[in-house]
Amino acid sequence: MSQNLLLLVLSSAVLIALFSVKRIPEGTVYTLRRFNGQARTLQPGTHLIWPLLERVVHRISLTGHVLPLDELFPLHSGSARLSGKIYWQVLDAARADALIDRADELIRARALNAARAVDNPAEETTEARNSRLKAALNDSLRDVGIVVTRVQIALA
Template sequence: MSPSILLLILSTAVVVALLSIKRIPEGTVYTLRRFNGQARTLQPGTHLIWPLLERVVHRISLTGHVLAIDELFPVGTSARLAGKVFWQVVDAERADASIDRAESLIRARVLNVARATDDPAGETPEVRNSRLKAALNESLRDVGIVVTRVQLALA
C-alpha cells in the first residue's frame, strides 16, 4: 500500500473519531435523530455518537426563558395585555416535539386563559398572574415545560 493512501485512510479515521465525540455543556440537552427516525437525548457531559448516522436536531436549554407578551385584549374597551412570562424546560424528552413552537404555544395559551375570565379588569395583577401561572402549568405539564413566573398587566 502506498504511503499516500495509508495517510488518507489514517486522516479519515482521525476525522471520524473527532466527529464522534460530542461535548454537551451544563444546562443544555441535545436531541439526536438517526436517518430511520429514531431519537435519543444526550444529557450534559461527553458522549460518543455515530457521526454519519446521527445528527443534532435540537439544542434545548434547561435554563430559564423569557417570553414578552404585548397583545390587544378586549375588555369592554380595548386594552393591552403586556408583560413577561418566564418559563423553562423540565423534561427535554417530552419538550423535544414542541420546542420549536414553544413560544407561540405559550403565547396562545396565555391569551386563551386570560380571555376565559369574566372580569379581568376587576382582578388585581397578583391574582391574575397567579391564576395564569396555575392554568398554564396545568396545560403545559404534558409538554415538559413549566412556567416559573408571570408578570402581566392590563394597560
C-alpha cells in the same frame, strides 16, 4: 500511491473519531436523530455519537426562558394592552423535544386563552391575574415537559 491512500484513510479515521465525541455543556440537553427517525437525548457531559448516522436536532436549554408578551386584548368596554413577561423552563427534555421550536407561540396562545377565560379581566387584580395565569399555564403545559416559573403581566 499506497502512501497517499494510507494517509487519506488515516486522516479520515481521525476526523471521524473527532466528530464522534460530543461535549454537552451543563444546563443543556441535545436531541439526536438517526436517519431512520430514531431519537435519543444526551444529558450534559461527554458522549460518543455516530457522526455519519446521527445529527443534533435540538439544543435544549434547561435554564430559564423569557417570553415577552405585548398583545392587544379585547374588553367589554373596548380594548387594552396585555403586556409583561412569562418565565418558563424545560423540565423534561424528552417530552419537550417535539414542540421546543414552537414553545413560545404555544405558551403565548395558551396564556391569551387563559386570560380570556375571565368575564371581566379589568376588575381582576394584577397578582390574582398572574397567579391564575401561572396555574392555568402549568396545568396545560405539564404534559409537554415545560413549567412556567413566573408570570408578570399587566393589563393597561
